[in-house]
Amino acid sequence: MSLAKQALSAYRGALRATSIAFNNDVAMLQAARTQIKTKMALEVDPDMPDKSVEERIKHLNDVSLFLRRNIVQGRKEGDEENKYFLNIHEDTELGDNDDIKKKKGKNSFGGEMASGGCCGGGEIKMNERRG
Amino acid sequence: MHYKMLRLAYSMRNVTKVARAVRPVPAARMQPVRFMNGVKFYSSTSSLTKEDVLARSISVLNSFELKVPSSSIGMETEFIKDLGMDSLDYNDVLVALEEEFDVVFDDNVANEIKSVGECVDYILKNYTPAEESLDPEIR
Numbered sequence: 013m014s015l016a017k018q019a020l021s022a023y024r025g026a027l028r029a030t031s032i033a034f035n036n037d038v039a040m041l042q043a044a045r046t047q048i049k050t051k052m053a054l055e056v057d058p059d060m061p062d063k064s065v066e067e068r069i070k071h072l073n074d075v076s077l078f079l080r081r082n083i084v085q086g087r088k089e090g091d092e093e094n095k096y097f098l099n100i101h102e103d104t105e106l107g108d109n110d111d112i113k114k115k116k117g118k119n120s121f122g123g124e125m126a127s128g129g130c131c132g133g134g135e136i137k138m139n140e141r142r143g
Numbered sequence: 144m145h146y147k148m149l150r151l152a153y154s155m156r157n158v159t160k161v162a163r164a165v166r167p168v169p170a171a172r173m174q175p176v177r178f179m180n181g182v183k184f185y186s187s188t189s190s191l192t193k194e195d196v197l198a199r200s201i202s203v204l205n206s207f208e209l210k211v212p213s214s215s216i217g218m219e220t221e222f223i224k225d226l227g228m229d230s231l232d233y234n235d236v237l238v239a240l241e242e243e244f245d246v247v248f249d250d251n252v253a254n255e256i257k258s259v260g261e262c263v264d265y266i267l268k269n270y271t272p273a274e275e276s277l278d279p280e281i282r
Binding site: 013016017020021023024027028031045049052053 | 230234238242
């Protein structure tokens with residue numbers, strides 16, 4: 013694929029990502045798309061003047077991925093204070109915290125590595141709070 | 144909900160236009176912004192005709208700044224040559240059409256598309272009818 017086609021493909025990907033991340037927020041959607049388009053049209057991006065076209069395409073693809081996976085908008089609903097509804101969608105990255113629960117290997121001193129926090133060696137018990 | 148108000152405002156301002164159209168133009172199109180969210184305001188149909196797709200594609204195009212009147216847009220109309228768009232503009236159109244018809248233009252196809260007709264044909268080939276049991280407002 014030529015560079016121009018790669019750039020346009022990344023552009024389409026970014027537009028699609030904005031509609032996933034900001035589906036019900038027209039103002040944000042519009043602002044994000046305008047920003048993306050403005051930067052696409054620039055020969056040199058003043059925010060990253062040293063980046064090559066290839067690097068800028070990769071950057072845009074990374075932005076798209078970030079928008080899809082790591083942006084979750086919240087919307088306050090009703091009169092209840094501090095209660096927000098989160099727009100978690102199928103692309104949202106949902107960590108299971110497995111790496112925190114897992115016991116780490118031995119350190120260079122032959123001892124067990126701390127599995128987290130300041131207590132050292134202790135296994136962290138994950139207690140889910142429900143309520 | 145705000146979109147219902149828009150829909151009302153739209154229907155009042157465009158009574159004649161709606162009457163002429165094959166189906167009411169989605170309310171989202173009346174806003175002066177180029178992109179709207181993916182919410183659809185039309186009812187789902189189990190099949191689409193070429194005329195349907197063309198009419199709806201033209202109403203999508205209407206939400207963009209066009210150098211020609213939308214009445215002159217047909218299957219042969221080319222985005223860059225006839226509508227005076229640049230490559231970013233017509234990719235905006237492609238994504239807006241994707242949102243309108245719930246299809247995704249394959250990269251290889253999208254890079255080669257030049258005319259409205261090519262879009263219409265692609266949409267007809269790749270459109271999956273919405274499940275009847277699903278409320279389109281919820282989708």
